[in-house]
Amino acid sequence: MATKKRVFISFDYDNDEGAKTMLAGQAKLPDSPFDFKDASIKEHLTGDWKEKVKRRMDNIDVVVVLCGEKTHTAAGVSAELDIAKEKNKDYFLLAAYSDKTCTKPKSALSTDKVYKWTWDNLKALIGGGR
Incomplete structure (x- = not known):
C-alpha cells in the first residue's frame, strides 16, 4: 500500500x-489513505500561535479545511488556510455537514470548491483528485 498522507485538519x-x-x-479505517497528524489550536489569536501552526504544518502533506455553518467568521481557520497557502501545502475545503449550509473561510479563494464529505470523495481528495 502507498504511504499514507499526513493530514492537518483546520x-x-x-x-x-x-x-x-x-x-x-476515519484515519483509523483499514483502507484510509491518510493519517491524522495535527489540527487547529484552541488558543486566543495572540502570541505565537501562528508560529506553532507553521511548525505543525512543516511535516504534513495536505490540509483539510472543515467548513461548517460559521467557518466564514472563524478568524483562526482563515489564518491557518493563509499559512497553508504560504507554505504551498496542498489543501481542500470539505463540507462538515451534509444537512447544513457550510461556509468558506474568508481567506479561501473564489475558485476554492467546498467538497461533499463522503468516504469515496475524501479518499480521492486526499489523493489529489480535485
Whole structure:
C-alpha cells in the first residue's frame, strides 16, 4: 500500500469539533489513505500561535479545511488556510455537514470548491483528485 498522507485538519474549534473528531476517526479505517497528524489550536489569536501552526504544518502533506455553518467568521481557520497557502501545502475545503449550509473561510479563494464529505470523495481528495 502507498504511504499514507499526513493530514492537518483546520476547523472552527468552537462550532465544529465533533466533525473534526469524526474526520480524525476515519484515519483509523483499514483502507484510509491518510493519517491524522495535527489540527487547529484552541488558543486566543495572540502570541505565537501562528508560529506553532507553521511548525505543525512543516511535516504534513495536505490540509483539510472543515467548513461548517460559521467557518466564514472563524478568524483562526482563515489564518491557518493563509499559512497553508504560504507554505504551498496542498489543501481542500470539505463540507462538515451534509444537512447544513457550510461556509468558506474568508481567506479561501473564489475558485476554492467546498467538497461533499463522503468516504469515496475524501479518499480521492486526499489523493489529489480535485
